[in-house]
Amino acid sequence: MTDATLLARIQFAFTVSFHIIFPTISIGLALYLAVFEGLWLKTKDAVYLQIYKFWLNIFAMAFGVGVVTGIVLSFEFGLGFAKFAKLAGPIIGPMIGLEVLTSFFLEAGFLGIMLFGLNRVGPRLHFFATCMVVLGTVLSASWILSANSWMQTPDGVAWENGRLVVTDWWRVVVNPSWLIRLPHMLSAAYLTGSFLVAGVGAWYLLKQKHLTFARRTVSLGLAIGSVLIAGQVFIGDILYGTMLKYQPPKMQAAEGVWETQSVSAAPYLWVIIPDQKNQRNLFEFGTPRLGSIWLTHSLDGRVAGLKNTPVPDQPLMGMAFYGFRVMYVIAIAMFALAAASLWLRWRGKLFSTRWFLISLTLMTPSGILATLAGWYLAETGRQPYVIYGLLHTADAVSPVPAGTLLTSLIAFIVIYSIFFTAFLVFVIRAIRRGPNELVDVRAPSGSLKRALRPSIMASTLGKKPI
Amino acid sequence: MDLPVLSALFLTGALCLYVMLDGFDLGVGALLLLEPDERHRDRMVDAITPTWDGNETWLIMAGVAMLAGFPTAYSVLLPAFYVPLIVMLLSLGLRGVSFEFRYQTVKARPRWDAAFAVGSILAAFSQGAFVGGLIIGVAVDKGVFAGGTFDWLAPFSILFGFASLTGYSVLGAGWLHLKSEGKTKIYAERCLRWITPIFLLLSSATCFAAYQIQPQVAEVWSHHVVSLLALAAIFLLMGLAITLRAHPSSFFFDAEPFVGGLIMFACALVGLVLTFAPNIVPFRISIWDAASPTASQVFLLVGVLFVAPVVIGYSAFSYWVFRGKTPKEGWGE
Numbered sequence: 044m045t046d047a048t049l050l051a052r053i054q055f056a057f058t059v060s061f062h063i064i065f066p067t068i069s070i071g072l073a074l075y076l077a078v079f080e081g082l083w084l085k086t087k088d089a090v091y092l093q094i095y096k097f098w099l100n101i102f103a104m105a106f107g108v109g110v111v112t113g114i115v116l117s118f119e120f121g122l123g124f125a126k127f128a129k130l131a132g133p134i135i136g137p138m139i140g141l142e143v144l145t146s147f148f149l150e151a152g153f154l155g156i157m158l159f160g161l162n163r164v165g166p167r168l169h170f171f172a173t174c175m176v177v178l179g180t181v182l183s184a185s186w187i188l189s190a191n192s193w194m195q196t197p198d199g200v201a202w203e204n205g206r207l208v209v210t211d212w213w214r215v216v217v218n219p220s221w222l223i224r225l226p227h228m229l230s231a232a233y234l235t236g237s238f239l240v241a242g243v244g245a246w247y248l249l250k251q252k253h254l255t256f257a258r259r260t261v262s263l264g265l266a267i268g269s270v271l272i273a274g275q276v277f278i279g280d281i282l283y284g285t286m287l288k289y290q291p292p293k294m295q296a297a298e299g300v301w302e303t304q305s306v307s308a309a310p311y312l313w314v315i316i317p318d319q320k321n322q323r324n325l326f327e328f329g330t331p332r333l334g335s336i337w338l339t340h341s342l343d344g345r346v347a348g349l350k351n352t353p354v355p356d357q358p359l360m361g362m363a364f365y366g367f368r369v370m371y372v373i374a375i376a377m378f379a380l381a382a383a384s385l386w387l388r389w390r391g392k393l394f395s396t397r398w399f400l401i402s403l404t405l406m407t408p409s410g411i412l413a414t415l416a417g418w419y420l421a422e423t424g425r426q427p428y429v430i431y432g433l434l435h436t437a438d439a440v441s442p443v444p445a446g447t448l449l450t451s452l453i454a455f456i457v458i459y460s461i462f463f464t465a466f467l468v469f470v471i472r473a474i475r476r477g478p479n480e481l482v483d484v485r486a487p488s489g490s491l492k493r494a495l496r497p498s499i500m501a502s503t504l505g506k507k508p509i
Numbered sequence: 510m511d512l513p514v515l516s517a518l519f520l521t522g523a524l525c526l527y528v529m530l531d532g533f534d535l536g537v538g539a540l541l542l543l544e545p546d547e548r549h550r551d552r553m554v555d556a557i558t559p560t561w562d563g564n565e566t567w568l569i570m571a572g573v574a575m576l577a578g579f580p581t582a583y584s585v586l587l588p589a590f591y592v593p594l595i596v597m598l599l600s601l602g603l604r605g606v607s608f609e610f611r612y613q614t615v616k617a618r619p620r621w622d623a624a625f626a627v628g629s630i631l632a633a634f635s636q637g638a639f640v641g642g643l644i645i646g647v648a649v650d651k652g653v654f655a656g657g658t659f660d661w662l663a664p665f666s667i668l669f670g671f672a673s674l675t676g677y678s679v680l681g682a683g684w685l686h687l688k689s690e691g692k693t694k695i696y697a698e699r700c701l702r703w704i705t706p707i708f709l710l711l712s713s714a715t716c717f718a719a720y721q722i723q724p725q726v727a728e729v730w731s732h733h734v735v736s737l738l739a740l741a742a743i744f745l746l747m748g749l750a751i752t753l754r755a756h757p758s759s760f761f762f763d764a765e766p767f768v769g770g771l772i773m774f775a776c777a778l779v780g781l782v783l784t785f786a787p788n789i790v791p792f793r794i795s796i797w798d799a800a801s802p803t804a805s806q807v808f809l810l811v812g813v814l815f816v817a818p819v820v821i822g823y824s825a826f827s828y829w830v831f832r833g834k835t836p837k838e839g840w841g842e
Contacts, residue, residue: 103609104609104610104613107605107606107608107609107610108606108609110562110565110605111601111602111604111605111606112602113569114565114568114569114598114601114602115598115602117569117572117573117576118572118587118594118598120576120583120587121576121583121584121586121587121588122587122588122591122594122595125583125584125585125587125588125653125654126584128576128580128583128584128587129580129581129583129584129652130580131580132576132577132580132583132584132801132805133577133580133801133802133804133805134805135576136573136574136576136577136578136580136583136801136805136809137577137805137808137809137812139573139576139577140570140573140574140576140577140809140812140813141808141809141812141816142573143566143569143570143573144570144812144813144816144817144820145812145816147566147569147570148563148566148570148820148823148824149820149823150562151562151563151565151566151824152563152820152823152824152826152827153823153827154562155558155559155560155562155563155827155830155831156559156827156830158559158840159558159559159831159840160559160830160831160840163830163831164830203802206802208802208804209802209804209805209808210804212804212808441584441587441588441591441654442588442653442654442655443588443591443658444658447591447592447658451591451592451595454595454599455599458599458602458603462602462606465606465610466606466610469610469613469614472613473613
């Protein structure tokens with residue numbers, strides 16, 4: 044691998060990893076915002092509006108960073124991977140084009156109304172705007188997951204004079220892994236939202252602050268989160284089977300096993316130090332027999348290892364393994380907390396059990412970490428291909444010198460560090476400050492007529508969220 | 510029907526919308542640097558806050574339309590303009606996050622405003638330098654970029670960068686004139702009075718220089734003498750009109766200088782399209798040679814046909830909701 048290839052890959056990995064944090068937050072929070080606003084409209088209880096406004100502020104920041112780091116990606120296909128763009132542009136280009144048309148514009152068009160329009164258009168139309176933003180985030184995830192899934196499990200194309208031509212768009216869009224990877228990602232984002240919302244509430248309960256706000260958010264976040272994590276375990280299991288079928292090397296690497304076939308019942312490995320060059324583990328630690336039970340559903344089933352794949356076609360085991368393990372361990376922790384929450388709720392101690400609230404607070408960013416880890420499994424496990432089975436990553440790189448790539452990589456790291464620091468500082472500050480005091484809000488009377496009446500302009504007043 | 514022509518029309522339309530819409534956003538951003546009063550800067554940012562995101566989306570649309578419809582051009586132009594594009598993307602990032610972050614802080618707001626202005630200025634400049642580089646020419650060998658990292662960098666592209674910066678500033682000042690009252694409006698008029706003649710000067714210099722340095726430009730222009738002269742005449746008249754009328758309460762309508770600026774940009778953009786067509790990598794690769802297979806063109810164009818009218822509909826609605834003068838207290842929560 045040349046320096047330029049390595050640098051182009053590091054730059055893409057860095058910018059895409061940084062980016063995915065923010066859509067994960069904004070997809071997750073968007074749904075919660077719609078739920079909170081819907082509850083406010085239905086119950087007329089101002090606490091829900093207070094919750095809505097508190098999370099809207101954080102949503103707006105995450106959305107902003109997500110937008111500007113997302114633009115970078117749509118150009119980076121060409122900046123860093125021109126040969127990929129040339130070959131795959133005719134396939135993923137139209138899909139991302141439809142993403143821009145059906146989703147980005149929808150989000151952008153209604154975001155302004157969502158953030159600044161409550162007094163101008165009235166609550167009902169404002170709720171509609173919130174729902175349109177939610178729809179936009181779902182459509183965006185659908186298209187981009189479709190494009191990415193096509194790169195994982197390409198279908199519906201044929202080679203023609205050295206270029207890929209679409210023979211069946213249906214099979215391109217609904218490729219073999221999309222219909223399971225999309226719900227996997229969406230519930231990951233909604234779990235992220237659940238633990239953010241519940242985690243912040245739990246912290247307030249520990250601090251004995253903003254109690255009504257905190258109880259509502261902890262209760263709702265855990266209720267939705269519990270349903271989601273149960274579903275996610277199920278979805279994850281199906282996806283495991285799908286990827287095992289279409290990308291065996293990825294799942295072989297994800298289990299940390301080298302031997303073509305384990306000699307006896309396989310342990311389930313938790314920690315390994317892989318030695319890719321000599322095709323073995325320098326150290327491994329696992330639970331005996333658990334690997335056979337989980338992976339083959341029998342007490343002494345044999346587990347297939349990465350040596351089944353020729354060395355040049357192998358992904359790096361360490362990346363895929365730890366991507367999978369981090370995601371998996373967090374999922375187990377989420378499941379445990381969700382189970383505990385059901386028990387505590389039944390006993391009426393959900394808001395007063397200290398160890399539980401501390402755990403929940405610590406789990407606040409867990410969804411983000413699990414999502415990031417899952418993407419590391421998906422993307423590094425696909426290597427050495429950028430389009431699985433069709434194009435090697437090393438053959439996809441742009442004719443840009445290594446020095447230029449290094450300079451831009453450093454620039455990205457510097458600027459993105461500023462973004463990240465500012466985001467963290469402002470979010471933590473907003474959480475410490477807590478929600479604004481309850482205020483009387485004009486009764487819902489919103490309609491299109493209200494939005495179109497010029498007198499609204501004069502009466503628009505309010506405070507900025509300073 | 511000739512599909513690559515339709516795709517090229519859509520791509521051109523998206524790019525032109527981007528330049529005109531985000532052009533005034535970037536212009537307002539650039540003008541922040543010259544405004545010392547923080548409360549006035551708040552008014553200026555408020556004037557573009559509710560709609561900037563949609564405006565910027567047209568840039569993504571154009572980029573992705575090129576990826577989908579003309580992958581060969583995409584894979585040549587992006588590496589060729591690696592440096593100005595990275596500068597543009599990082600600057601747009603800085604500008605974009607400043608929208609959100611400046612509201613989060615009172616103490617550090619001046620610093621975020623500086624980031625906002627610098628981001629806007631660099632983005633505007635690098636977009637101009639990109640087009641300048643296009644006119645200078647891109648080295649292509651067998652459909653692959655074959656030049657160096659700094660081929661685009663020349664006095665001409667720098668001149669073009671400044672021309673686009675001043676042009677966006679005229680648009681931005683026009684928008685502020687439309688959306689603001691009192692001192693901010695007077696400030697907008699002062700900017701129009703000073704920046705419009707500089708823009709006229711720089712863009713005229715750009716035309717002369719392009720004619721001199723790129724023989725292909727001279728060749729193409731000799732086929733469109735009448736239409737180009739007409740465009741130039743409208744452009745100059747609009748610029749002069751804005752310059753001369755930019756005094757307190759001399760415009761009939763508050764929208765006048767903004768509309769004038771848009772007409773100027775429309776002339777300039779039509780001129781550029783006449784110069785480059787039918788090539789997508791100017792003077793090198795035509796839209797037909799760069800086009801993706803028919804199936805890809807059809808998929809995108811059908812999507813555009815059905816979705817683009819809806820997009821334009823609700824984008825217009827969003828502008829309508831936030832129409833009129835920007836409230837003095839900001840948009841509220």
